[in-house]
Amino acid sequence: DQQVKQNSxxxxxxxxxISILNCDYTNSMFDYFLWYKKYPAEGPTxxxxxxSIKDKNEDGRFTVFLNKxxxxxxxxxxxxxxxxxxxxxxxxxxxxxxxxxxxxGQGTILTVHP
Amino acid sequence: KAGVTQTPRYLIxxxxxxxxxxxxxxxGHRSVSWYQQTPGQGLQFLFEYFSETQRNKGNFPGRFSGxxxxxxxxxxxxxxxxxxxxxxxxxxxxxxxxxxxxxxFGPGTRLTxx
Numbered sequence: 611d612q613q614v615k616q617n618s619x620x621x622x623x624x625x626x627x628i629s630i631l632n633c634d635y636t637n638s639m640f641d642y643f644l645w646y647k648k649y650p651a652e653g654p655t656x657x658x659x660x661x662s663i664k665d666k667n668e669d670g671r672f673t674v675f676l677n678k679x680x681x682x683x684x685x686x687x688x689x690x691x692x693x694x695x696x697x698x699x700x701x702x703x704x705x706x707x708x709x710x711x712x713x714x715g716q717g718t719i720l721t722v723h724p
Numbered sequence: 725k726a727g728v729t730q731t732p733r734y735l736i737x738x739x740x741x742x743x744x745x746x747x748x749x750x751x752g753h754r755s756v757s758w759y760q761q762t763p764g765q766g767l768q769f770l771f772e773y774f775s776e777t778q779r780n781k782g783n784f785p786g787r788f789s790g791x792x793x794x795x796x797x798x799x800x801x802x803x804x805x806x807x808x809x810x811x812x813x814x815x816x817x818x819x820x821x822x823x824x825x826x827x828x829f830g831p832g833t834r835l836t837x838x
Contacts, residue, residue, distance in 0.1 A: 653829030
């Protein structure tokens with residue numbers, strides 16, 4: 611039972627263009643969502659998060675959009691840079707004392723071509 | 725501020741042995757969570773400790789255990805190792821304050837079971 615799904619295993623974009631990574635979830639109890647970037651043999655690096663009381667959060671080149679009715683979130687990277695090439699994971703947590711438990715998607719490999 | 729540190733970075737063990745992994749959280753963070761990453765299962769939650777108490781637990785057998793000390797440092801132990809326990813074990817810490825639920829990951833411990 612995969613509660614967080616990233617249906618695109620990979621995404622390839624040109625430098626300077628927009629990268630859009632998608633994530634769907636099934637658990638209605640999730641109320642906090644995060645995106646992480648990961649290189650092989652390293653720990654995930656936190657990028658951006660969003661609470662379910664918002665529908666958009668922006669931080670520099672990264673914007674996360676949340677559509678609660680569709681149980682869908684997306685990460686937009688504009689403009690994309692070759693250094694953004696990595697595996698991107700979306701993660702979700704439920705409220706209360708469950709914030710310490712993250713449920714991750716399977717990841718999307720982003721490749722940004724110069 | 726120093727990040728999350730994990731020791732050792734690499735371990736090789738044989739089936740049937742036990743292993744202890746260590747995690748030092750970011751200073752001031754009281755929550756420590758552990759995750760297992762494998763190619764087949766992705767990133768899976770093991771357990772979370774908060775103020776020396778296990779607060780959340782994932783779906784792993786009892787061979788996987790952990791604890792947290794008064795200085796928030798945490799250890800996880802795997803007994804009777806199996807080949808399938810070969811994985812990258814990640815520790816993450818978080819402040820768990822009001823509105824602050826981001827988890828910050830360490831570099832991981834790569835465990836190989838022969």
